Amino acid sequence: MHVYTNRPEISNAVAKHKENGSKIGFVPTMGALHRGHASLFNFALERCDVVVVSIFVNPTQFNNSQDLETYPRDLQADLELLEKINPNLLVFAPGTTTIYGSKIKSIDYDFEGLNMVMEGAFRPGHFEGVATVLKYLFEIVQPHFAFFGEKDYQQLQIVNKLVAIEKLPVAIIGCPISRHDDGLAESSRNMRLSQSHREIAPFIYSTLLKAKELFNDKSIGDVHQFVTNAFADSTLKLEYFEIANASTLEHTESKKANELYRAFIAVFAGDVRLIDNIALN
Structure with a gap:
């Protein structure tokens, strides 16, 4: 080489x-x-x-x-x-x-x-x-x-x-995003996670999957509330959750026909900051 x-x-x-x-x-x-x-x-x-x-x-x-x-x-x-x-x-x-x-x-x-x-x-x-x-x-x-x-x-x-x-x-x-078998997105920061935080970190992706499911028939506000509530009961600290236009990344509060949306998230596991995202439609 x-x-x-x-x-x-x-x-x-x-x-x-x-x-x-x-x-x-x-x-x-x-x-x-x-x-x-x-x-x-x-x-x-x-x-x-x-x-x-x-x-x-x-x-x-x-x-x-x-x-x-x-x-x-x-x-x-x-x-x-x-x-x-x-x-x-x-x-x-x-x-x-x-x-x-x-x-x-x-x-x-x-x-x-x-x-x-x-x-x-x-x-x-x-x-x-x-x-x-x-x-x-x-x-x-x-x-x-x-x-x-x-x-x-x-x-x-x-x-x-x-x-x-x-x-x-x-x-x-x-x-495409590469993930561990438990869904956690591959990242160099993962090696800094404590054992307890590594065990709970897949919750980030499972929450995104649920948000994607809810996006089909719930309002964007409802999806935001679900994610906020989910992390309120977690040892992981939610920094932000955002649903945005997949191309412009503009914040959106209501769905429009023929537009693609993506959910973005940033979470602290102790002092380790992890990000992830998922296509919603």
Whole structure:
């Protein structure tokens, strides 16, 4: 497996594959790789000739310094997992200076409100940081396709907007949420859960499934009330539950014909923050 740490090396390696007519896929990650990431890699490998995986903990997307400090990092374990998945993967594991130079700063994008709701409201500056690092990574790797999990559905919409704003020549592919057998969405944060919180965390998804069921014949207000009541009796702390238009992410209080809706949720299990979402129709 080839591991690159600087811009010229990975850019040149990708360019050579492109000269041979290869389709390049790209999966950006922050490491702490798990089965959810593996599903993205396999999804990309099925559709592309060459797949690049980046491993970079991006400082500009953390609005909480403690969250950045405690984010799990184990490059060697990540590389061992990637080797098992496919030894032909290209890995880009840059340092912060390689990406940002001497100024670690986000670009101020106008996402037309996509970044102001849900995750954006509770994590100010988060999506600007995500978009900035992706802009730099896309420019370095120059992939034909980039793959993102739908667990971070709001991020997926932001990335599509970024590509449109910057007119980047990359197609963004959303991939289904990977879940544990008990329904908990795969996440690097899961490894920080205590045993008791890990046992109760699947309640998040089971609540979303019930909300989806209720959405068919109940009002949006009724669905909100159900979720609020459900978590009032749980040791998990509900930060937000939102039903929004699946494309615009706009808050909605009543259903309209021919529109798609999605439910979004953020929950604290102790000091570990977990997010999830589900298509409602």
